[in-house]
Amino acid sequence: xxxPDCAAFRILVRVSLAALVLLGLAFPQRQAGAETKxxxxxxxxxxxxxxxxxxxxxxxxxxxxxxxxxxxxxYIENQPGAGGIAAARTVISxxxxxxxxALLSNGTAISVSLFSRLPYDPLKDFAPISxxxxxxxxxxxxxxxxxxxxxxxxxxxxxxxxxxxxGTINIGSTQNLSAELFKTTxxxxxxxxxYRGTPEVLVSxxxxxxxxxxxxxxSMKGNLAEGKIRALASSxxxxxxxxxxxxxxxxxxVADYDVVSWNALFAPAGxxxxxxxxxxxxxxxxxxxxxVKRRLLELGIEARAxxxxxxxxxxxxxxxxxxxxxxxxxxxxx
Numbered sequence: 001x002x003x004p005d006c007a008a009f010r011i012l013v014r015v016s017l018a019a020l021v022l023l024g025l026a027f028p029q030r031q032a033g034a035e036t037k038x039x040x041x042x043x044x045x046x047x048x049x050x051x052x053x054x055x056x057x058x059x060x061x062x063x064x065x066x067x068x069x070x071x072x073x074x075y076i077e078n079q080p081g082a083g084g085i086a087a088a089r090t091v092i093s094x095x096x097x098x099x100x101x102a103l104l105s106n107g108t109a110i111s112v113s114l115f116s117r118l119p120y121d122p123l124k125d126f127a128p129i130s131x132x133x134x135x136x137x138x139x140x141x142x143x144x145x146x147x148x149x150x151x152x153x154x155x156x157x158x159x160x161x162x163x164x165x166x167g168t169i170n171i172g173s174t175q176n177l178s179a180e181l182f183k184t185t186x187x188x189x190x191x192x193x194x195y196r197g198t199p200e201v202l203v204s205x206x207x208x209x210x211x212x213x214x215x216x217x218x219s220m221k222g223n224l225a226e227g228k229i230r231a232l233a234s235s236x237x238x239x240x241x242x243x244x245x246x247x248x249x250x251x252x253x254v255a256d257y258d259v260v261s262w263n264a265l266f267a268p269a270g271x272x273x274x275x276x277x278x279x280x281x282x283x284x285x286x287x288x289x290x291x292v293k294r295r296l297l298e299l300g301i302e303a304r305a306x307x308x309x310x311x312x313x314x315x316x317x318x319x320x321x322x323x324x325x326x327x328x329x330x331x332x333x334x
Contacts, residue, residue: 038098038275039072045265046077046091047103048084054218054299055263058132059103061295062265065286070278082334083111085119092125096270098279102126106174106261109318113326114172116333123316126266128308129276130283133301134262136236137178138217138246140229142208150233150252153212157188164190164211167201172331175214177322178235178259180329182214186254205229216261217243217300235259242300263301264311276308 045063049055056078063074079087084107094100108122139150147153157164166182168175171194179192193210195201198219205213206228213220213229217240223229234246237258249257265283267276284305286292296303306314 038278039070039074041099042073042075043099043101044075044077045101045103046079046087048079048081048087048105048107050080051076051078054135054216054301055103055105057299058263058296058301061292062132062283062286065289065292066279066282069282069286083115083118084108085111085115088120088122088125091266092120092268094268096127096268096272098267098271098275100268101129101279102266102268103132103263104266104315105263106318109315110172110174110177110322110326112319113323114331114334122266123312123319125269127269127271127276128312128315129265129267130280130287130308131262131264131304131306131311131314132283132287133296133303134260135216135218135299135301136234136240136243136260137175137214138220138224138231138243139182139212139214139233139235139249140205140220140224140231141212142205142210143227143230144208145211145230147211147232150247150249150254153232154186154188154252154254156211157186157190161189162191165193165209166190167193167195167204167210167213169198169201169215170194170196172326172334174259174261175216177325177329178214180331181259181325182249182254182257184325184328185257186249202229221300240300241302242297262311262314264306264315280305280308 045059047056047059059076063076066074079090087102091100091102104122111118112122141147166179168179170176176192176194183189198215201213201215202220202223204210220229224231231246233249233252234240234243236248237250239246239248287303287305293303
């Protein structure tokens with residue numbers, strides 16, 4: 001090898017070494033950049049209900065807290081509609097990057113059996129993140145009613161089968177199916193009267209047209225406080241933290257009755273596990289905060305986080321439960 005060749009070789013070695021050094025310095029930076037930066041843009045939470053309801057208010061409380069904890073913007077997009085189909089389609093058609101999330105509920109479980117052609121599978125098309133809160137339904141009557149306890153109503157229903165009217169919102173709602181389950185579990189017969197919305201149910205109850213109504217505590221809280229209606233029972237297996245003075249149906253002798261509704265956060269299937277983990281951990285911390293617990297308890301909701309596996313199992317068990325109720329009630333699929 002001639003001298004010029006050696007000089008060229010030395011230059012080549014130096015350039016190669018310099019390049020390796022630069023690569024070595026750059027590699028950790030690329031590694032750090034590969035770590036999950038979430039959120040990297042605004043996150044929308046699609047809610048399948050109109051503004052102002054329990055689910056909507058819960059979602060807004062959580063969105064505000066998530067924004068502060070994860071240093072990003074979380075906002076609510078309301079997409080009400082039958083069975084939450086429009087909302088579900090929006091979420092599952094979005095990129096699975098954690099920037100579009102869904103609020104699912106007990107109503108999602110009902111939809112599976114209520115609709116003949118549901119264009120999505122909630123167990124396959126969504127990635128569970130965590131529950132947000134759980135709440136019972138309250139069985140209430142007119143303040144002037146002869147029924148002082150739910151046991152009184154049950155006794156009257158047995159004496160005069162089919163003559164007592166029980167009001168709920170629309171057929172297929174959790175409230176409506178709770179009434180159907182009450183029929184079969186208590187072994188009694190009464191007439192279920194469906195209304196378009198809770199205000200109509202309340203008015204009819206206060207006018208004495210209904211022997212009983214079934215709805216969320218938050219929807220009747222004001223009328224209960226003013227003594228216009230009287231609570232007889234709550235639907236959960238144990239007394240709720242929000243209504244500790246209201247006995248359960250089980251206490252009234254309906255041994256196997258258990259209806260607890262819930263709201264939870266899900267993402268599109270395929271969302272990276274690390275993003276699900278970030279959201280789950282944030283929700284665990286948020287839902288343990290005293291002010292969040294207090295704000296939700298005022299709505300009759302017990303704030304409670306879960307693992308993704310726990311809320312997925314709850315969704316599956318509720319699908320099975322409400323399918324049986326719908327079949328027994330002979331409710332036609334939509």
